[in-house]
Each structure stands twice: as C-alpha cells, then as structure tokens.
Amino acid sequence: VLMSFTTHIYINLPQKLFIVTVEFNQNAKLQLIYLKIKVKWGKNMKGKITCIIIIFILISSYPSIGYDNISKADKISIEKPTNSxxxxxxxxxxxxxxxxxxxxxxxxxxxxxxxxxxxxxxxxxxxxxxxxxxxxxxxxxxxxxxxxxxxxxxxxxxxxxxxxxxxxxxxxxxxxxxxxxxxxxxxxxxxxxxxxxxxxxxxxxxxxxxxxxxxxxxxxxxxxxxxxxxxxxxxxxxxxxxxxxxxxxxxxxxxxxxxxxxxxxxxxxxxxxxxxxxxxxxxxxxxxxxxxxxxxxxxxxxxxxxxxxxxxxxxxxxxxxxxxxxxxxxxxxxxxxxxxxxxxxxxxxxxxxxxxxxxxxxYSYLDPSDDELTVTLKMHKLTNDPAEGDFDPIEPFPWDEPEWYYRVGLKSNSVTTYQENHNKGEDPENPGFWWDYNHEFTWNIDQDHIFYTTSPKVEVTIKLMEFDVFIPFIDDCDLADVSAYPGGGTDNNIDDKREAIYHGTYDLVTDKLTGDATTTDGSYKVTMGDGINNAKVWFKVTDTYDAETYSPKLDVKPEALNFKEVNKGDAPKKDIEIINTAPKDPFDFADNLDWSASADKGWISLSKKSGSLSGLKSDKVTVSIDTSDMANGNTYTGNIKVSSNDKDKTIKVTVTVSKPRAVYNSFFYELLKNILPFSPLRNILTKLGKM
Missing domain, CATH: 3.90.70.10 (Cysteine proteinases)
Incomplete structure (x- = not known):
C-alpha cells in the first residue's frame, strides 16, 4: 500500500529565514522513494545566503527512513490498524x-x-x-x-x-x-x-x-x-x-x-x-x-x-x-x-x-489595590529610516531592514519591572511560523506597557535591540549599535542602563519626565540617544494619579468678623478656621497646605500665625481685639491675610465701639417704678434701665 504525505521542515533559527516543504511518497515499509523540496525565501539577504548553505547541506546529507529504526509503538501509530x-x-x-x-x-x-x-x-x-x-x-x-x-x-x-x-x-x-x-x-x-x-x-x-x-x-x-x-x-x-x-x-x-x-x-x-x-x-x-x-x-x-x-x-x-x-x-x-x-x-x-x-x-499579584497606581508607558514608533534622519545603517547590508525588539523598565521602590516587545508577525502565506520577525526601518508600535507603583517618582528605561542571526564572517549587530548611550556599557546586555536610548525619571505628581534629552512631537516625547548609530523613538508616559484632586486647597471660615457694640476697654475674641478642603491623599504624594496669617492693624492679634495641613484637616485661630485706644462711638476696620501654597484669602475685621450710656440714681429709679406701676412713664424708665 502506497502512502504519501507532506510535511514542513522548519529551519528554526532564532528568526525565520526560510521554509522547506518536503513531500514524501512512501510504501508500507517506509522506504524513501523520492524527496521533493520547495523553498520559500526569507525576507532579507542574510536569509537567502544562509538558506542556500543549509539547503545544500540538507540535500546532500538527507538520510532515507528505515522501517527497522522506528519503535514498535510508532509503527502501530503509523500503520494505524483497527486493533491498535x-x-x-x-x-x-x-x-x-x-x-x-x-x-x-x-x-x-x-x-x-x-x-x-x-x-x-x-x-x-x-x-x-x-x-x-x-x-x-x-x-x-x-x-x-x-x-x-x-x-x-x-x-x-x-x-x-x-x-x-x-x-x-x-x-x-x-x-x-x-x-x-x-x-x-x-x-x-x-x-x-x-x-x-x-x-x-x-x-x-x-x-x-x-x-x-x-x-x-x-x-x-x-x-x-x-x-x-x-x-x-x-x-x-x-x-x-x-x-x-x-x-x-x-x-x-x-x-x-x-x-x-x-x-x-x-x-x-x-x-x-x-x-x-x-x-x-x-x-x-x-x-x-x-x-x-x-x-x-x-x-x-x-x-x-x-x-x-x-x-x-x-x-x-x-x-x-x-x-x-x-x-x-x-x-x-x-x-x-x-x-x-x-x-x-x-x-x-x-x-x-x-x-x-x-x-x-x-510570583507577584498584579491586580491593583487601593494603594497602587497605574503607570502606562506607550511606545508609539521607532525608526532608523534614512529618510527620517541622519542614521547610520544598523544592518550590515545597507538595504536590509532591521528586526526590532525593545525592553522598557520601570523602577519603583528599588524594584525594577521589565516588559519586552518584539516586532514579529505571522506570515500571511504561512500562518504559524512563530520565529518570523518583521523587517522594517520604521516600526509603528502603538503598544501600552502597564506597570503598578506606590511611589511618586519612577525610573524609566527604554532599551532598543536589533536581532541578528549569526552569519559567518559578519559580526552581529547589537544593542550598542542601536542605542549607544554615552558612558560605555555592555553590548547585548539589555539590563545595562548605560546602553539605554532613554533613561530618566517620571514624576506622577507633576507628570513630567526628567533625564535624557527629549523633544516634543504632539503628545509624544522623542529621543534619539547620543551614539553613532542612533535610532529615534516616540513614547509617552501617563499615570492614574489625580494630582489636581489631592493638591492643597485653602478655605477659611468665616470670611468676615464683625465685633458689634464693643465697650471701650473690652478685649473681645472670635475664632476663625483655616481648612485644607482637598481629600486625604491615600498615596501621601500631595503636599500639605502650608499657610501663614498676618493682620494689617496693631489692634488685631492672632493666637497662631502658621501651620501645615494634610487633606481635610483644619487649624483654629483665635482673633483678639484691643479696644484700649479706640474712641467711643467709632467703627474700625482691618484685614487678616491668610497666605498659602494654594492661594491667598483675606478676612475683613470690623469693630464698632458703643457710645457711653446715661447714669441714673438707682434709689430714685426704683422708687418711681414702685409708685407708678402702670403709668407710661414706668415703661419708659424700664427701657432706660435696660440700656
């Protein structure tokens, strides 16, 4: 009984260079009758060179398949009898x-x-x-x-x-x-x-x-x-x-x-x-x-x-x-x-x-809890296309396009977490060839990398790599050729920050990156590194921390103080409240409300002149008035200025000193009240007594 089948031999180098399709026509004893080879070329010159070499070796050394070299269990599997x-x-x-x-x-x-x-x-x-x-x-x-x-x-x-x-x-x-x-x-x-x-x-x-x-x-x-x-x-x-x-x-x-x-x-x-x-x-x-x-x-x-x-x-x-x-x-x-x-x-x-x-x-549990924040580093695009800049070629052959991959790192609380991405894709003509790199001068990435942190500042590192298969007599291209950040570093070591194309610090409170030089292109930062064989990268960093919500917010109550009908020589007092109305920051990133208070009149004194408040906290300040130098019947005004790292507020202070009251003989006054219990004059005298 003749039996035919087709199989694929994957020349499985770290990237797909070519595919070899082998068609066997065999008899029941599995003696090889013929071998037909079809080749799908790789996408670059290195693939073609290596393909020719390996195909030659394959054809010249391919052994015939002998039935005696197969285990009994596999013979049963191949022959597939009904009573296996x-x-x-x-x-x-x-x-x-x-x-x-x-x-x-x-x-x-x-x-x-x-x-x-x-x-x-x-x-x-x-x-x-x-x-x-x-x-x-x-x-x-x-x-x-x-x-x-x-x-x-x-x-x-x-x-x-x-x-x-x-x-x-x-x-x-x-x-x-x-x-x-x-x-x-x-x-x-x-x-x-x-x-x-x-x-x-x-x-x-x-x-x-x-x-x-x-x-x-x-x-x-x-x-x-x-x-x-x-x-x-x-x-x-x-x-x-x-x-x-x-x-x-x-x-x-x-x-x-x-x-x-x-x-x-x-x-x-x-x-x-x-x-x-x-x-x-x-x-x-x-x-x-x-x-x-x-x-x-x-x-x-x-x-x-x-x-x-x-x-x-x-x-x-x-x-x-x-x-x-x-x-x-x-x-x-x-x-x-x-x-x-x-x-x-x-x-x-x-x-x-x-x-x-x-x-x-x-393992680490990744689901963010209430005390964790999300930092997203979006890699938008990278290129070394000669049309977009003065780049030396990364590939040994100038016409070859790179096989990109990169690693992004985020260091938080002394721990660095890495994520890696490769420019790979399935060949539409041969789906499932999983070592296939895309070959592109420009890689439109648009990939989010999500990290979790409890720190207000994180260290950001972006390292570019260009993947190369070993070819005799041609040196591999490596990390240094791509990102050559000044200060030396180890080739092909993706953990070495000295070879990073970007290395800096991101502040979750200010939403700012500091570190290596960048330019701005819309919402993206652009960095080119500082080496000879530069690449160019577009990226941005965002986070879920709401700095505006937790930033200090000043309020004072009341907004005015009115001391009415104060007798000369008295020392009246009232309280004001200075409040940070921002909600409490569960991450403790936000600044406290730092305030100070001062009065513009010498007759106003304050029990407390400065303070620092976290969210939803307040300070009570007692305001005292010195009326010793004030004249009867006059009204006086002044201001209390409360300054802060949020804004300033002014509290107006008004003091009215009463006129002097008439003085009556108390004996005569009481006598008249008793003699004239129901007369209108008694009512008038009673009112005068209340003054």
Whole structure:
C-alpha cells in the first residue's frame, strides 16, 4: 500500500529565514522513494545566503527512513490498524511493560492533535540554566506535591496541540497554591491566542516569558484568569485587552524569575530535578509521546523510546521505591480519564522525560489595590529610516531592514519591572511560523506597557535591540549599535542602563519626565540617544494619579468678623478656621497646605500665625481685639491675610465701639417704678434701665 504525505521542515533559527516543504511518497515499509523540496525565501539577504548553505547541506546529507529504526509503538501509530490497542498489548507482553494500555480519554485523538511541543532550534543558547546541586539539601525518597496541597486539578486540552500552554500555566498555578494556599485557574487560551510567536494549537514552546514581561498581542503581560479568557481548544482570536493578575517574580536576586534545570547539553539529572521540585514546586518537562504513552491506563510506564520530545507535562513528585530505579509522578493535560486520574508514574529516563525541565521561582499579584497606581508607558514608533534622519545603517547590508525588539523598565521602590516587545508577525502565506520577525526601518508600535507603583517618582528605561542571526564572517549587530548611550556599557546586555536610548525619571505628581534629552512631537516625547548609530523613538508616559484632586486647597471660615457694640476697654475674641478642603491623599504624594496669617492693624492679634495641613484637616485661630485706644462711638476696620501654597484669602475685621450710656440714681429709679406701676412713664424708665 502506497502512502504519501507532506510535511514542513522548519529551519528554526532564532528568526525565520526560510521554509522547506518536503513531500514524501512512501510504501508500507517506509522506504524513501523520492524527496521533493520547495523553498520559500526569507525576507532579507542574510536569509537567502544562509538558506542556500543549509539547503545544500540538507540535500546532500538527507538520510532515507528505515522501517527497522522506528519503535514498535510508532509503527502501530503509523500503520494505524483497527486493533491498535490489541497490538500494543501484544508488544507489552513481548517487551515486559510494567504498565497497562487501553482505551482512554486520549485514544480518540491523533497523537499530532495532542502533542504540540515544538522544540526551537538552538533554544539552549537563549535560555537561563540552573546547573547547581545543593549538597546540603537532603530530599526524601518519596515526595508528592498532591499530598502537600500544591497541585491544581487536572485539565483537558482537547484536540488542540496546546500542551505547551498547559505546562506553562500549570506550574505557575502550583507555585501560587503552595505559597498562598489559594487554588487559581489561569488561562491557557490567552497564551494560545495572544502570544506573538505564532504558537497555537499547531504547537509552541514554554511561554513563561508572557508571564514575565513579554507583552502579548492585546498589550500587557502576566497571567490572565480563566474566567477572563476561557479555554476553547481552538485558535481563537485574541480580542483583548484582558486583566493580567500574576507576574513571575525573581526571588533570589539574580534577575531571573524562571530557569531551565541542568545545563545546555543534556537532560537534567534525577537529583537536579528532584531538588528543583522540592525547592520551587512542580516543574514543567518535555517527553516523547508514542502510542503506548497515549494509551496508558495505569502502572509504571517504562517505555524506552528515544525519539524527539513532542509533549509538555508537569512533574509533581517522585518515588525512589517504585519501578526499576524510581519513578516520576507526571501530571498530564488529557483529562482525568487518562492514566491514573490524569497522572502517570513513569520511570526515570523513560521516553526522554525531563528534557528541557524548567521551574518558576515566585510570583507577584498584579491586580491593583487601593494603594497602587497605574503607570502606562506607550511606545508609539521607532525608526532608523534614512529618510527620517541622519542614521547610520544598523544592518550590515545597507538595504536590509532591521528586526526590532525593545525592553522598557520601570523602577519603583528599588524594584525594577521589565516588559519586552518584539516586532514579529505571522506570515500571511504561512500562518504559524512563530520565529518570523518583521523587517522594517520604521516600526509603528502603538503598544501600552502597564506597570503598578506606590511611589511618586519612577525610573524609566527604554532599551532598543536589533536581532541578528549569526552569519559567518559578519559580526552581529547589537544593542550598542542601536542605542549607544554615552558612558560605555555592555553590548547585548539589555539590563545595562548605560546602553539605554532613554533613561530618566517620571514624576506622577507633576507628570513630567526628567533625564535624557527629549523633544516634543504632539503628545509624544522623542529621543534619539547620543551614539553613532542612533535610532529615534516616540513614547509617552501617563499615570492614574489625580494630582489636581489631592493638591492643597485653602478655605477659611468665616470670611468676615464683625465685633458689634464693643465697650471701650473690652478685649473681645472670635475664632476663625483655616481648612485644607482637598481629600486625604491615600498615596501621601500631595503636599500639605502650608499657610501663614498676618493682620494689617496693631489692634488685631492672632493666637497662631502658621501651620501645615494634610487633606481635610483644619487649624483654629483665635482673633483678639484691643479696644484700649479706640474712641467711643467709632467703627474700625482691618484685614487678616491668610497666605498659602494654594492661594491667598483675606478676612475683613470690623469693630464698632458703643457710645457711653446715661447714669441714673438707682434709689430714685426704683422708687418711681414702685409708685407708678402702670403709668407710661414706668415703661419708659424700664427701657432706660435696660440700656
């Protein structure tokens, strides 16, 4: 029976240079009859040069496929007999498998629908590795995070090769549960739909970067709750923005919030993986899935396939006393109807389990609370187009357009948070090629980067990078070539502020940037750096702090004082109130109301002449009047001026000194009142007595 199929070979350099389509026509014994190659050229000259070299090597060294080199489980998968489970059971008896196989929640799917971990070429060169073993850390013979309340429920990815997203999300959910005791359900669909690498149901790789500063299509970075973007097992559009609730956090001070375990050249040792699980929580790993793995129903899996990894899973523990030398406790994403309630016990080293093992250190909760403010740095555009300025070319070939990416950093309360963005996009003719950089002199970005702070001032850093694939005899272009900020710095080190194209301070109270020189272009600031190979960047910074609301606001009560009919020689007193009517600033950024008071007449004295008031606070000031030098029957006026860092107010003071009263003989007065009890004269005398 002849069988034909077409596959794509992705020449997976850090950027897409070309695509090779290989068409096979094979017989049942899988002997190669012919090989037809189609090439889609890359977008730049470097791609074409490298493409020619690699295609030549590919054609000259491509091996034929031999049936004898394929595992029995894979033969069953390829030949797809109707009784494949029965065939697997026969192989189990022949090879002494210590596990059982049968129909389960995964066997109704093709392996290609379930397994979507696509290993990037040379990913080791760009990863951060933890190759340490702590000799003083004695791990137990058996450990299971399920017994320690450190594992969230098993999920089901369905007929979508999104295992990479489930592995990424699953270990973050476990870290949150271990550290907080809370069970959270985070969105895998956000990673599937909103990543900028082109990863989707057709495959992807560990996506921790999108939980650690790398912005998705919708803007923002960090994990999203499942309720905000439910899983659909499809390549659903992003349609953001979404609320981001958790961000990975560096807990040991080395600037890295997640790492691969071991070194670049091998699968980590059992001891290294154990220590990572014991120290940080469940770890994500790759494994090779064949038909036996897919049909697993229980027992200790001891498959011996050495094929390339294709699936992402999570290791939640181990047991040295099971299997030949010990087993990992593996959590899958094929539902509770697979394996042992969604789990597998798999022997150490079986089917390359442990490849690319990785862990996350910790997390920060991102939802802003009442005591947090949002700072938004909007990257509008960047360019080194010769038509827009006197720029030296960044690419080695003057006609080549750059492959841009950048990192923005915001330092608040001595902690710097980074977000990163790459100028990548899917090729409309070949969707899903996730290493494809756009090649543009000018990148119209229009991307918001959202940060949270409790500080009135934050440090802002913008670093531009130009990505280059290594080409023999041509030096890579690097950060210094793009942003060359004066003062030296380390090439290709995006954390080095000396190589930033912009570095300054933003004041949330005044809404002003200070630091490196900028010009203004509408609502955007423009900076060009000061190096030889300058680029030009448009950006702006805004925040949610309402400085006007909390700024000091002066009020005085009453606005006038009137002392009526005061007898000469008296010292009358009245109070005034000086108030800061601004609401209390919950962030304590706003200045207090600083006031001072003075009178323009010597007969006015004040009990208090200055003060400082926070929001909704007041001071009482007693105003005293000295009438000793005032004449009877006269009216006197003066002013109290209250000055402040808001405005000034004047209180008018009026004093009226009464005329002297007539004096009567008290004996004669009382006598007349008694003699004339009902006469009109008595009423007149009574009124006079009241004067």
């Amino acid at each position: 489970i029965e065939e697997l059971k026969k192989v189990s008896e022949e090879e002494g498998w210590t596990f059982t196989v049968g129909e389960n929640s995964a066997t109704s799917y093709e392996i290609e629908e379930l397994c979507g971990l696509v290993e990037p070429e040379n990913w080791q060169e760009y990863g951060d590795f933890d190759d340490t073993i702590n000799p003083s850390l004695m791990v137990p013979e058996q450990w299971d995070w399920r017994d320690q309340n450190g594992v969230t429920p098993v999920k089901n990815q369905g007929a979508c090769g999104s295992c990479w997203a489930f592995g990424t999300v699953g270990i973050l959910e476990s870290v949150i549960k271990i550290k907080s005791g809370s069970t959270v359900d985070l969105s895998e669909q956000w990673l599937v739909s909103c990543n900028k690498n082109g990863w989707d149901c057709n495959g992807g790789w560990w996506a921790h970067g999108y939980h650690d500063g790398l912005t998705g299509k919708c803007g923002g970075t960090g994990a999203v709750f499942e309720t905000n973007f439910p899983y659909s097992a499809s390549n659903k559009p992003c349609n953001g923005p979404y609320q981001h609730s958790y961000l990975l956090k560096d807990t040991n001070g080395d600037g890295k919030s997640w790492k691969y375990i071991g070194n670049q050249n091998s699968i980590p040792s059992v001891e290294q993986i154990k220590q990572a699980i014991y120290t940080y929580g469940p770890v994500a790993v790759a494994v090779h899935v064949d038909s036996a793995f897919q049909a697993y129903t229980g027992g200790v899996f001891n498959g011996k396939s050495d094929e390339a990894v294709n699936h992402a899973v999570i290791l939640v523990g181990w047991d040295d006393n099971q299997g030949k030398n010990g087993v990992w406790i593996l959590k899958n994403s094929w539902g509770a109807g697979w394996g042992e309630d969604g789990y597998m016990r798999i022997e150490y080293g079986s089917n390359r389990v442990g490849y690319s093992a990785n862990y996350v250190e910790g």
